[in-house]
Amino acid sequence: MLRVWDPQAFLEFLNERRTRFYPEVEAQVRAILDRVCREGDEALYDLTLRFDGADLRGCGLRVAEAEYAAAAAQVSAEFRAALQVAVDNITAFHRPQVPHSWFMTRPDGTIMGQQVSAVDRAGIYVPGGSAPLFSCLLMTVIPAVVAGVREVIVCTPPDRAGRIDPHMLVAARACGVKDVYKVGGAQAIGAMAYGTATIPRVDTIAGPGNYYVTLAKKLVFGPVGIDMLAGPTEVLAVDDGTADPEWLAADLLSQAEHPNGMVILVTTAGVGRVEAVGAAMERQAAALPRAETIRRSVAELGAALTVASLPAAAAIVNAVAPEHLEVNVADPWSFLPLVRHAGSIFLGPWTPEPIGDYIAGPSNVIPTEGTARYASPVNVETFIKRSAVTCYSEAAFLAQAPHAVRLALTEDLQAHARSMQVRLEAAARRGSAGIG
Incomplete structure (x- = not known):
């Protein structure tokens, strides 16, 4: 049920898929947005x-x-x-x-700081x-x-x-x-x-x-x-041959249940392991109500990659930057430091991805299609903004403003410089008056 890929060929396929653009759909969406804005x-x-x-x-x-x-x-x-x-x-x-x-x-x-508000x-x-x-x-x-x-x-x-x-x-x-x-x-x-x-x-x-x-x-x-900008769901399971193949199969099928769900098995246990997990997937899928959707997802976006070691598996993980990462290895905590790019990480045999979908606690709205390289799941920060706060004392301003004036004039922004110069001149006049 899972197609065995050469790792490099799979990454090239993934990159091509993720960079597709559909201008005709964007035109339809623009028209919808325009109507809503006007009407x-x-x-x-x-x-x-x-x-x-x-x-x-x-x-x-x-x-x-x-x-x-x-x-x-x-x-x-x-x-x-x-x-x-x-x-x-x-x-x-x-x-x-x-x-x-x-x-x-x-x-x-000078008082500097950051004001946080939702x-x-x-x-x-x-x-x-x-x-x-x-x-x-x-x-x-x-x-x-x-x-x-x-x-x-x-x-x-x-x-x-x-x-x-x-x-x-x-x-x-x-x-x-x-x-x-x-x-x-x-x-x-x-x-x-x-x-x-x-x-x-x-x-x-x-x-x-x-x-x-x-x-x-x-x-x-x-x-x-x-x-x-979230796309279809995806799960990548790393396996060293110690996990129950029936459990692995069930976890992969859970994401194939979504239309266009991508399921990836990366294993150090060889092609025989892929065949065992694939056979388990086939048996289980036959008994599921969404069997047609599952088979279509797996046929189009199901992949298995065999690698020689767990560091090699981690390299695949970081290149894919999957939405969901299951680590089904004997010592998952030792694998975790190797992971740099993944949206949500599930460690060990008792942490299937679906428990995260519903009840574990972290959000199940997670970056997809490789965007876990720079993005995070929805969290409190999604709804937070920060305002920088600055308050100069007069002494601090008089000490530092001449440097800022010099920088502003170097950029040829005369009005920027003047904003500071009027204060410097006023302070100089006040100082001269006091001396006299």
């Missing part, structure tokens, strides 16, 4: 009917209080209990990330489709709430009847969301970026989505901040 709610009603098959003109774009009440009655006590464990774990993980303002006083009396309003996008991904809601909303964001709103596409899955609504209320809007796709990103009569404009947009959503986030960046 506001009217565009959202029309586009939701067109793309999601839901006519919301009767009930409106915003989820009503009665819908939250109805949702609460539809979910089980077991779901609520599991949800609370997830909320507690995610909150506990993100609390230590909160940065604090700081200030320092130099010997000359954005005022964050917009969270939660994908729809065949599964209610309330886990994405938790993993993006909770870091924003912990960061201190005053208002968090959520956009997610409705079903054809204009409803939002009750588990999604219960999850939203469990982590402090006041308003959920029944809007998906690029039009939701436009609504949060530009604002409409119903949906308020936000400062930062976070959350994964399909290619249209990702392109929309790219195009609105500037007027609003974004978390990342």
Whole structure:
């Protein structure tokens, strides 16, 4: 079920895939964003009917209080209990990330520092489709709430009847969301970026989505901040032959369950090991409801690479910079220092990637397609900004401003220099008057 690749050939294939560009899709997204910017709610009603098959003109774009009440009655006590464990774990993980303002006083009396504050309003996008991904809601909303964001709103596409899955609504209320809007796709990103009569404009947009959503986030960046440009999910499992092949197979299939999910096995145990894991994947996939999606993902984006050593495996990991990295080796902690680029790392046989999707604590909204080389999962910092603070004393200014004037004049920026010179001249006049 897994195709065995030459490592170098696979990396070349990956690079080519990751650099593809679809200008025709970008043109469609631009048109959607333009409509939302010009027409506001009217565009959202029309586009939701067109793309999601839901006519919301009767009930409106915003989820009503009665819908939250109805949702609460539809979910089980077991779901609520599991949800609370997830909320507690995610909150506990993100609390230590909160940065604090700081200030320092130099010997000359100048006070320098940094003031930390959260954005005022964050917009969270939660994908729809065949599964209610309330886990994405938790993993993006909770870091924003912990960061201190005053208002968090959520956009997610409705079903054809204009409803939002009750588990999604219960999850939203469990982590402090006041308003959920029944809007998906690029039009939701436009609504949060530009604002409409119903949906308020936000400062930062976070959350994964399909290619249209990702392109929309790219195009609105500037007027609003974004978390990342996320692509299809991916998992890379490093194996030294000590893990149970059935467990490895199950872990790889968990990401192939998503359309276009990429699954990669890097093993030091040879081709026979690949065959054993592949056979286990085939057996397990046959019994899964999403078998067709899984087989398509694995056929298109399933890969196995055999390497001679764990350092060689680490070199592959760092070149791929996977979204999810599973380390299934005898001593995973000794492998960890070799990893430089990975979005989220799962160590040992009892830490399958899906436990991170739901309940471990770190966000499951993670950089994909190699962007873990420079980007991080959604976290408190996604919703934080820093303001530099400077306060010179008169003595410090008089001592340092002549140097700054010299630098400004060297750049031929006369007005910059003059801003400082007027103060220096005033101080000189005052000093002369005092001497006289």
